[in-house]
Amino acid sequence: MDSLETYSNISLRLLQRLPGAQVAPLMEAALRDLRQAVPFDAGWWGWARIHEDRAVILSSALMALPGRFRHDWQARIAGCDPLARHLTRHPRVPALYDRLADRPDSPVAAFAGDYGIRHVMRGIGRPDPNRPHLFLSLYRKGDAAPAWNAAEIALFARVVPLLDSAVQHCDLSCNAGKAYDEMFMDLEPGGTVLARSPRSIDTLRSFFPDWQDGGVVPRRYLSRFTRLGRHRIRKLGLVIEVAPAALRGERIDIRCVEVRREGPRDLLSPKELQVAQLLAGGDCTGRIAERLGKSPHTVRNQVQSIYGKLGISSRAELGAIFR
Numbered sequence: 001m002d003s004l005e006t007y008s009n010i011s012l013r014l015l016q017r018l019p020g021a022q023v024a025p026l027m028e029a030a031l032r033d034l035r036q037a038v039p040f041d042a043g044w045w046g047w048a049r050i051h052e053d054r055a056v057i058l059s060s061a062l063m064a065l066p067g068r069f070r071h072d073w074q075a076r077i078a079g080c081d082p083l084a085r086h087l088t089r090h091p092r093v094p095a096l097y098d099r100l101a102d103r104p105d106s107p108v109a110a111f112a113g114d115y116g117i118r119h120v121m122r123g124i125g126r127p128d129p130n131r132p133h134l135f136l137s138l139y140r141k142g143d144a145a146p147a148w149n150a151a152e153i154a155l156f157a158r159v160v161p162l163l164d165s166a167v168q169h170c171d172l173s174c175n176a177g178k179a180y181d182e183m184f185m186d187l188e189p190g191g192t193v194l195a196r197s198p199r200s201i202d203t204l205r206s207f208f209p210d211w212q213d214g215g216v217v218p219r220r221y222l223s224r225f226t227r228l229g230r231h232r233i234r235k236l237g238l239v240i241e242v243a244p245a246a247l248r249g250e251r252i253d254i255r256c257v258e259v260r261r262e263g264p265r266d267l268l269s270p271k272e273l274q275v276a277q278l279l280a281g282g283d284c285t286g287r288i289a290e291r292l293g294k295s296p297h298t299v300r301n302q303v304q305s306i307y308g309k310l311g312i313s314s315r316a317e318l319g320a321i322f323r
Contacts (some may be wrong), residue, residue: 125164280322
C-alpha cells in the first residue's frame with residue numbers, strides 16, 4: 001500500500017469516527033492505523049509550546065513508555081531539544097533524530113539511550129501563534145532499529161496536520177450544545193492547564209485574571225482540577241467536573257475537565273436534582289414518589305427544600321430554570 005492510499009484510508013476512518021468523538025480515543029485509533037504503515041515501538045502526543053531552544057509540554061499522553069518518561073524528559077533535555085529547534089524553523093518538515101549519529105556525551109543521546117531509543121520522528125500541527133501546537137513523536141527502539149525511510153517521513157508529514165484538524169473539529173463537536181468547554185489538563189504537581197478553546201480561556205480568566213493559556217491554577221484550587229468528581233468553589237461561583245480520559249492499555253496524564261459558572265441547579269443535592277427534574281417535567285409528587293420508590297411525604301419535603309434553595313415558590317418558576 002503506497003503512502004497516498006494509506007493517507008486516504010486514515011483520513012476516511014478519521015471522518016467516520018469523528019462525529020461525537022472524544023479526542024483521546026480518536027487519537028488512539030488514528031495512531032493504531034498509522035502504526036500499520038509507519039511501524040514504531042512507542043509514541044508520545046499532546047500539546048506543547050515550541051520555542052527555538054526548547055519545547056514546553058503542556059499536556060500529553062504516552063504510548064508504550066513508562067510514566068516517568070515525560071518528567072525525565074522535562075528535567076533532562078527540554079531546554080536543549082534539537083528537534084524543537086528544527087520545528088521552529090521548518091514546522092511542516094518532520095524533525096528526525098538518530099541516537100547513534102549524535103555525540104555519545106550529548107544529553108539527548110544519554111536520555112535516548114536510557115530508554116533504548118534509537119530513532120525519533122516528531123511533527124507538529126499547523127503553526128498558530130495563538131494556541132499551542134499539537135505534537136506527535138514516534139520512537140524506534142534498539143540499536144538495530146531501521147531509520148525512517150522517505151515514504152514513511154512523507155506520510156507522517158501529511159498525517160500530523162490531518163490529526164491536528166481532526167482534534168480541533170472534535171473539540172467543537174464535543175462541546176456543541178453544552179454549557180461548558182472541554183479542556184485537557186496536565187496533572188503535574190505544578191498544576192499546568194491547557195484550555196482547548198477560546199471560550200474555555202475566557203472562562204478561566206474571568207475567575208483567575210492573571211491566567212494565560214498553559215498557565216498555572218492557584219495552588220489552593222489545584223486539587224479541585226485534578227481530583228475526579230464534581231467540585232464547587234463557592235467563593236468564586238465555579239463548578240468543576242473532572243472525568244478520566246484513559247486510553248486502553250496506555251499510560252496517560254490527561255483528564256477531561258468541565259468548567260462552568262455555578263447555576264441554580266448546582267445548589268441542589270443529587271437526589272433533589274432528580275426530584276426537581278421530574279417535577280419540572282410535569283410529574284406530580286405522587287407520581288415522583290412512585291417512580292423513585294419514596295413516600296409522598298419525603299418527596300413533598302424535598303420539593304420544599306428545592307424551592308427554598310432556589311428562592312422560588314411555584315412549579316412554573318422551577319420549569320423556567322430547567323427549561
